[in-house]
Amino acid sequence: MGKGGFGIGRLGLWWQLRQAAGQDGAPVPDIPQGAGPLLLVHVSPDARVAFSQVQRRLMRARPDLRILELGDPSPSAAEALIRAGPAALLLFGSDLPPGLIDAASRHDLPVILAEARLAPEDAGWTLRALARRELLRSMRAVLVTDPASHATALRMGADRGCVAMTGPVAEIRDPLPCSEAERSVMAQLLRGRHAWLAASVPPDEEAAVLAAHHAALAQSHRALLFLAPRDPDRIDPLAEEIEASGLTVARRSRDEDPTDEVHVMLTDGPTEMGLWYRLAPVTYLGGTLGGDDAAARHPFEPAALGSAIVHGPMTQRFATEWQQLGGAGAARQVADAEGLAAAIAELSQPDLIATLASNAWTVSTGGADVTMRICAPVLDAIGKAKP
Known part of the structure; x- marks a missing residue:
């Protein structure tokens, strides 16, 4: 210039x-003691x-x-x-x-x-x-x-x-905990099966999630869905509906295991999410497809535990975090139930999953690095200040 x-x-x-001089006369804030x-x-x-x-x-x-x-x-x-x-x-x-x-x-x-x-x-x-x-x-x-x-x-x-x-x-979130012994036992049961998680699924998205799992089964007949309904009261009636469609269900509430013949593992709702994120290479975050994202899980939860993320277009609750993930190629957005089915089927490929998961992990843990980069010149100026 x-x-x-x-x-x-x-x-x-x-x-x-x-x-601003018109404000003169206002009291000067008290200086903190020390x-x-x-x-x-x-x-x-x-x-x-x-x-x-x-x-x-x-x-x-x-x-x-x-x-x-x-x-x-x-x-x-x-x-x-x-x-x-x-x-x-x-x-x-x-x-x-x-x-x-x-x-x-x-x-x-x-x-x-x-x-x-x-x-x-x-x-x-x-x-x-x-x-x-x-x-x-x-x-x-x-x-x-x-x-x-x-x-x-x-x-x-x-x-x-x-x-x-x-x-x-970005918000720094500690990874959700889980029992390592439980995770190890479950991982042994999976024995390389393609697994994915539908987390905090509201009733109006259950049909879309099950349709997506049918698409996954068409790609890999041993595919396993961990389904975490938002409302735990939906577990038993949902199990009946799934079994009526011809799929085999295991229920965490009954201490049933995801054996080879099981197609869908119903979790206890919002509990043990740290376990399911660790076991599922792919996670769909419920509430983002139908627009009911008021109780949606934070997207950095699966990201911090190495699970690739699929979501719908309704991301108002965590708009900043979704924007960061999307900008880094760290999440797959779908428009509707058909798009969800296509994405879940495609993400049975390990290389695609690994890229998404790695990018998501980088974004979810990047808040600590950004925070330190901001603090560095401040601490430098403080260190050089005259006592």
Whole structure:
């Protein structure tokens, strides 16, 4: 951008600060007590859940760290906060509070922007966009979630050496537990059979799941379905319906085993999910086909345990996680019951399963890596701060 653009950017920033000056007189937030370093933090509303994960990691690394969360204080309040001697300012999300950033810049306080999603209009020529350009230029590090935001940050004039794409902070979930002895016994019973899991299946999707299993049996006559109905009260009537269709059923509730002649193993509903995910190379997550995803399982559950994922188009409950899986080629989306049957039949091929499962595992465990990449420049700034 030419000097004229930067001049207009400074004018836009001056106007924002002038508007914020109307808040002068508001009390300065109390500084947390303690002898440890002080970190000022501003969190955008849509980034609060992700920040809680980063905050836990920071506190594990520096138990003496004092974190002060702020809104967008007036210029005079921001000045007072900066004079309190913080080690750094962390902006989490896409908001760029002008008072805080301007005061930090004037006092050479490191400013780190993380989990930033920048819109194309941020690189435009409106007064607001030019002001945001001016603010971005003072950042020590700009950590964005996606390639489009990375390109936008560069177009806004951020130093290329300061911009990095970390990806979004995904929720870190510990793998669901199971009895290893039980898993080992079950695995021996399967003896290489192709198995798949339909998890948390609502009644209106049961027919689609069974049709998909018939398609799997057409590809592999020893295929086994672990069926976990959402409602445990459906186990007995569902067993009768399946047997009436000509398939053999085993029920976990009766301690029956998935022997060679069994086509469908009915689980105890939502219990022991860690066991079934480990045994099934492929998982269909119920509720995503018919739109009843209110009680759908978290997609990182099977992903973290090496099970390839199939799902329908209704993914509102965990939209961010599904978007991450889809973007990484880590899940197979189907449109309807016919698509489910085709996907389950196709995913009897080990190489396809392995690719999906590996990609899904990478996404589900990537939250820890992203969190550490965000914490690194913060901890570096804290370590270099004067005591």
